[in-house]
Amino acid sequence: MARDDNPPADDPFLLLGRLDGRLQGSTSADIFLARSRLEGASALCGLAGVPIAVRDLQDWIAGRTPPPRSSEGLNDPISVAAIFHIALSRDEDLSDPLARATLNALRSVLDDRAEAETYATSDLAHFGPLWRQVQAAADAPFPTGDLLSVADRIFELAASTEPAPTSGWDVVSLDGRTLNLPPRGRDRNWLLAVAVPRMLYRAGFTTRVIPSFILLPKYLPPSPAELARLMVQAIGRTAQTGLRELASLERAAARIQLDLQATKRSKAPLLARLQLSYPGLQPAAVARLLKVTPQGARKLLASASSASRPVLI
Template structure:
């Protein structure tokens, strides 16, 4: 969710991770879904592009993580519901960027990645949406300028895969989507900027991992349940996705909604956390 929030900011869609969490856990529609026509695209479509860019063949961890998330919320279906036009508008540029950024690199360095990013950024083009005609209260017709779109957010989606393709990382790291809003004039400047941003993202990721491990360590050790009970798994799930709803619990733990509700009640008694 932090990756989606980072990319959304680059796309001009400021959204908090808590709002994304509410959507993923089934407590609300996508963030900004009712905020008018000024957004360049829907958050649902953007989240779909972020996840789609992180699909990597042969990466079992990434595949398992994505499959688990899609049991909570299917980004593909959400994008079709809330952002069908965005899939068409940005789809071609998304695929072109993915193809170019996955091509072989001359060296496993940030400089090589920066050079490729600047090349692809210069190549990408997204057709502007046509101007709109509006009628004023006094009967006049106004023509609103066509909407144009930046593409740095799109490159950010693919940055984790580009770092992997260059040999800079050994697997997809979802949080490594941290491009600046302006790429700069030279590849060397961009490489220096990337070095700092990736370092900050890695440090933030380690802190988040420490927090999750502390939550796990503080879970009750003696639950008084059998080995087959899903209660320990649910309590870890709730630590990772606070506020998760009963239907999502049922899908993830592969139990009936009635069983999920009963399990949630047991967890409330153990931890005092409402579902």
């Protein structure tokens, strides 16, 4: 799975390189990374067995709803709040200033740490130590800069985080038979997937962590070679989608100044850019993000609602 020196135009690694390169100079890279973080979290929730849409996360961030699925019963294997918190914690120590800025902006609107403590205390206790183990192993140097090395690392992590076997439950049936039911384990593949964007960065495939590159299937295939093949396909799909979304964001951002007809000192264009990532922001969040008074935030939101808004294609 080494990278080809002369790849075709639709080569997954070429598409990944184009996306990574465009993000270096794009004026909409901050918006893209913010949305990519939500898309990655949505994909992780699907792997963990609690499927949600990006819109569900945006509603939670905007304060319109509690964490997705928090009121749907007690059968979910893990809380969305725990997954979101662990996904965000992956980027806490990155040296990339843009990644830190977008993470700080998000946490100014929604404190994922407090939300996880409220809604997912037991999940944090269960998965927290495992995540620290996965994160440390993901940051270790790779022997070679190919995708097979990444796949090998994922299989090593899967083996090291496998829970120790425990005894099952003895159940007596109505006719007197004794049955031993195996304990119900909690899937850990999503936890490995959290680290995949960071591993791609550490292995040299990207120049910054792109959070939407989750890549893993719900269940690992039989071998690292097969996993590497599946990841190549996922890289192509995700990079192609990312290039389209970045182009759409750039067109939308370019229209903001024209549509709003704002002065240079106005914060309305900045608010419009924020709303591309987090639609439905409440006045309190706008006031914190833009460093204006609550009254000023309400006026900005009112002016934004009356103006024509950029629409993503």
